[in-house]
Amino acid sequence: MSMLEIKNLSTEFTTDNGIVRAVRDVSLHLEKGEVLGIVGESGSGKSQTMFSTMGLLSANGKVVNGEIWLNGKNISPLAFKDPREYEKTMDSIRGNDMAMIFQDPMTFLNPVLRIETQLIEPILNHHPDMDKKEAIAKAIELMRKVGIPSPENRIRQYPFQFSGGMRQRIIIAIALACDPKVIIADEPTTALDVTIQAQVLELINNLKDEIDSSIIMITHDLGVVASICDRIAIMYGGKIVETGTTDEIFYEPKHPYTKGLLSCISNPEETERKELHPIPGSPPDLLNIEEGCPFADRCENAMKVCKLKMPECTTFSDTHGCSCWLQHPMAKGKGE
Amino acid sequence: MSNPILKVTDLKVHFPVAGGVFSKKQVVKAVDGLNFEIMPGETFGLVGESGCGKSTTGRAIVKIYNPTEGKVEFNGEDITKIKGKELSQFRKNVQMIFQDPYASLNPRMTVGEIIREPMDIHNIYSTKKERENRVRELLEIVGLKPDHIRRYPHEFSGGQRQRIGIARTLALNPKFIVCDEPISALDVSIQAQVINLLENIQKKMDISYLFIAHDLSMVKHISDRIGVMYLGNMVEIGEADDVYNSPLHPYTQALLSAVPIPDPKVARQKKRIVLEGELPSPIDPPSGCVFRTRCPNATERCAKEKPKAVKVGNRSVACFLYE
Amino acid sequence: MEENKVSDITLSPELFEKLDDSEKNAEKIAYESSTYLQDAWKRFKQNKLALIGLIFLLIMLVLSIIVPIISPYTYDGQDLTLQHAGSSLQHLMGTDKFGRDMLVRIMCGGRISLAVGFAAAAISLVVGVVYGAISGYLGGKVDMVMMRIVDAMYSIPDMLYVIMVVVAMGANFVSIMIGVCLTFWMDMARQVRTQVMTLKEQEFSLAAFVLGAGKSRILFKHLIINSMGPIIVTVTMIVPRAIFYEAFLSFLGIGIAAPQASWGTLANDAKGLVSTYPMEVIWPVLAICLTMLSLNFIGDGLGDALDPKKK
Numbered sequence: 001m002s003m004l005e006i007k008n009l010s011t012e013f014t015t016d017n018g019i020v021r022a023v024r025d026v027s028l029h030l031e032k033g034e035v036l037g038i039v040g041e042s043g044s045g046k047s048q049t050m051f052s053t054m055g056l057l058s059a060n061g062k063v064v065n066g067e068i069w070l071n072g073k074n075i076s077p078l079a080f081k082d083p084r085e086y087e088k089t090m091d092s093i094r095g096n097d098m099a100m101i102f103q104d105p106m107t108f109l110n111p112v113l114r115i116e117t118q119l120i121e122p123i124l125n126h127h128p129d130m131d132k133k134e135a136i137a138k139a140i141e142l143m144r145k146v147g148i149p150s151p152e153n154r155i156r157q158y159p160f161q162f163s164g165g166m167r168q169r170i171i172i173a174i175a176l177a178c179d180p181k182v183i184i185a186d187e188p189t190t191a192l193d194v195t196i197q198a199q200v201l202e203l204i205n206n207l208k209d210e211i212d213s214s215i216i217m218i219t220h221d222l223g224v225v226a227s228i229c230d231r232i233a234i235m236y237g238g239k240i241v242e243t244g245t246t247d248e249i250f251y252e253p254k255h256p257y258t259k260g261l262l263s264c265i266s267n268p269e270e271t272e273r274k275e276l277h278p279i280p281g282s283p284p285d286l287l288n289i290e291e292g293c294p295f296a297d298r299c300e301n302a303m304k305v306c307k308l309k310m311p312e313c314t315t316f317s318d319t320h321g322c323s324c325w326l327q328h329p330m331a332k333g334k335g336e
Numbered sequence: 337m338s339n340p341i342l343k344v345t346d347l348k349v350h351f352p353v354a355g356g357v358f359s360k361k362q363v364v365k366a367v368d369g370l371n372f373e374i375m376p377g378e379t380f381g382l383v384g385e386s387g388c389g390k391s392t393t394g395r396a397i398v399k400i401y402n403p404t405e406g407k408v409e410f411n412g413e414d415i416t417k418i419k420g421k422e423l424s425q426f427r428k429n430v431q432m433i434f435q436d437p438y439a440s441l442n443p444r445m446t447v448g449e450i451i452r453e454p455m456d457i458h459n460i461y462s463t464k465k466e467r468e469n470r471v472r473e474l475l476e477i478v479g480l481k482p483d484h485i486r487r488y489p490h491e492f493s494g495g496q497r498q499r500i501g502i503a504r505t506l507a508l509n510p511k512f513i514v515c516d517e518p519i520s521a522l523d524v525s526i527q528a529q530v531i532n533l534l535e536n537i538q539k540k541m542d543i544s545y546l547f548i549a550h551d552l553s554m555v556k557h558i559s560d561r562i563g564v565m566y567l568g569n570m571v572e573i574g575e576a577d578d579v580y581n582s583p584l585h586p587y588t589q590a591l592l593s594a595v596p597i598p599d600p601k602v603a604r605q606k607k608r609i610v611l612e613g614e615l616p617s618p619i620d621p622p623s624g625c626v627f628r629t630r631c632p633n634a635t636e637r638c639a640k641e642k643p644k645a646v647k648v649g650n651r652s653v654a655c656f657l658y659e
Numbered sequence: 660m661e662e663n664k665v666s667d668i669t670l671s672p673e674l675f676e677k678l679d680d681s682e683k684n685a686e687k688i689a690y691e692s693s694t695y696l697q698d699a700w701k702r703f704k705q706n707k708l709a710l711i712g713l714i715f716l717l718i719m720l721v722l723s724i725i726v727p728i729i730s731p732y733t734y735d736g737q738d739l740t741l742q743h744a745g746s747s748l749q750h751l752m753g754t755d756k757f758g759r760d761m762l763v764r765i766m767c768g769g770r771i772s773l774a775v776g777f778a779a780a781a782i783s784l785v786v787g788v789v790y791g792a793i794s795g796y797l798g799g800k801v802d803m804v805m806m807r808i809v810d811a812m813y814s815i816p817d818m819l820y821v822i823m824v825v826v827a828m829g830a831n832f833v834s835i836m837i838g839v840c841l842t843f844w845m846d847m848a849r850q851v852r853t854q855v856m857t858l859k860e861q862e863f864s865l866a867a868f869v870l871g872a873g874k875s876r877i878l879f880k881h882l883i884i885n886s887m888g889p890i891i892v893t894v895t896m897i898v899p900r901a902i903f904y905e906a907f908l909s910f911l912g913i914g915i916a917a918p919q920a921s922w923g924t925l926a927n928d929a930k931g932l933v934s935t936y937p938m939e940v941i942w943p944v945l946a947i948c949l950t951m952l953s954l955n956f957i958g959d960g961l962g963d964a965l966d967p968k969k970k
Contacts, residue, residue: 427869427870440862440866443695444884457871488693488695508870
């Protein structure tokens, strides 16, 4: 059984200008001990998929369809009759079964509380039998685990006394505090400098073998997923267009968008200077978006059918699948 | 060999920190003694992590900040003290593209007004009609539809806005453009569009770029030469390929090893040099070589003397290892 | 739009023909083109209280202009045979102790009160915006001196100014307005200064600077225009405060001189009669309260509608 399974999730936002269909019929699964990368550009719905899962949608957002199975329990808001009961369930799930790491650590850390207070709170919540002293000992151990030097002293400090990279480590320590089954990391390294990003990625890479949590890594950076993810899902226009193992995505991409993404990034390891092939146009606005493949307007191989209907998912292996009309038998020979 | 279009000599930009009444006045040494040259038609990439002073350098060149010391020469003329007509001429020649496409366009002006503004300021065309035609032409150059002219910036996506910003810059036919992280706020699929656009413009209009960025892979792609900065100092300058293939300065080595590689097989095997410690404060930088506190090869000498840039082949590197 | 709803289509070979570039719309803009003010109005309309406030204020404005013109009575026309009359068809709000028509007097009072409010706001707007913008834009020593002056003036209680000016210049419309403005322009100046200081570091004003724009161009075309939201909100908050100050002064007896009357003087005149003829106090007080309330609602609504961050 999967650790987390999302089936046909759709999320909508009501705005002044109309309805934004941010997540459209997304299905995902996450296995035990696995690192899944969700790659997409801003507005592709990658973060909103996870916010829907965690029950963190803003007030104008609403899950309109789908099931979210965490460890055999459906935690989609649609599965609860009473919204208060949903909130209560999610409160106990967040921080116990699922933890989230945000892009900007300062939105998550309370600037006027010592790190100690913020770290032992989730520990005490998770282990009600522990006393404060034991919790502090565990907090110090966690800080050491995420590579914060001299944690005995630094635990008494306030968030502003830490650098960006160190703050992100503290967030990771807080996320680990209650041994969550699923950790969702939303662009955890985007705000950091390259060398600090490398440190944090190294940390996540080392931790994933030590802990038995499954990790979902949301990012726009293909370089980040290449080094630490087992599987990757590519999102575009609120939909998952391709999913596969890291090698399948990088070496045998099937969807024109995946191919496009790979050919418009430059790889500094290559000695030859290749020309970049950008994808023309701009990402679609999910406001009042029409039926059909969201990528059709920017796709070189777009066909008439692409504008009319979203293609079914074609599978190539147990792990590799892609939603594109080019894979349809009737499209043989097109788009090569 | 032709003369450099831009020459920066010993540039220092220090900012006073507002201290309390009783505390000593302190300065942030954002840029502390920078030397480099940019040739006509060349793209010079300036890389480094946040707080290294790369953006300050760019802003000092376009005179948003006044240098504390040193010279910035454009076409052989020192521009740090120019005024009046000369300044106005300099403005026409040297322009800047900004980082944040959401903040760099005035939200209350239409796209047409934004792109027309430089022509209004410098009185380039006599009639409004001519200016408007030029605006339409510029919109087409950057790949937008001329009928977008009456729309407001907030209706566009990030990539489209950045192209509007580029169109505004081109309105004055500049010879030199400072690109201050022009792609770091954009989506991956859009970054390549902007890079290609900048390259095409360069070919057509023979413009030189100072390309400031922290994304090293894109900088390598667009730049002819690269300068690496650390804490207000230039640590290494060289041809883009040379710097990437065999970095000399210990900081450049660490920085490059940290770049994530979009190729899983390579990425899994890659050894990273992980730097110890954190970036020192630019208010009180380390004595001698500013990198010594984190350098794996630091010696006693590094604390005493500041290394001068030495030539290694056609490269220059500020480190005692290469003397 | 109809064809987009198609969910069951039969796949045929022609559907798999390549799409022509002209059929793609890769640079589509999903938003309707709209200006800032159109957007703001759209958001303002959604705030029902603010809308009611606006309608009430407009009615009040129109009535205070029209009623004294079309009414057969004048504000000082006495009818000693009809003192303290209650509401009737001839006198909708009754009459006062000299038999003057209350409706006309209230509406004439409204003219004065509203005029004081709007004139004070307009003067504070001009003075405050110019002062604040210069201080914020130039920064450094100039800013320090200009702001210390404001701080010094701020340390004197508002009412003291107003009373001093009114006593020195005599109680009339102009002196009250000057007194009120002396205190309110400072709020505006501070507000504008903070706005300008943040906006001048924004990339669009740096861009204008690099393009070679002069100081006044940057100040007016870029900085002040983008501060319009908070400026308008501050103005709508100044109007009710000015009306209140005027009413307060008149109530103390140092406001508009008789036989002219503002809402404050009307309330003052009738205050001794509160137990015998309560309506004569209630009408002007009601006018003040409702006007202030609607102005405050409008201010709130504008604050939400003009704040781009809430979009």
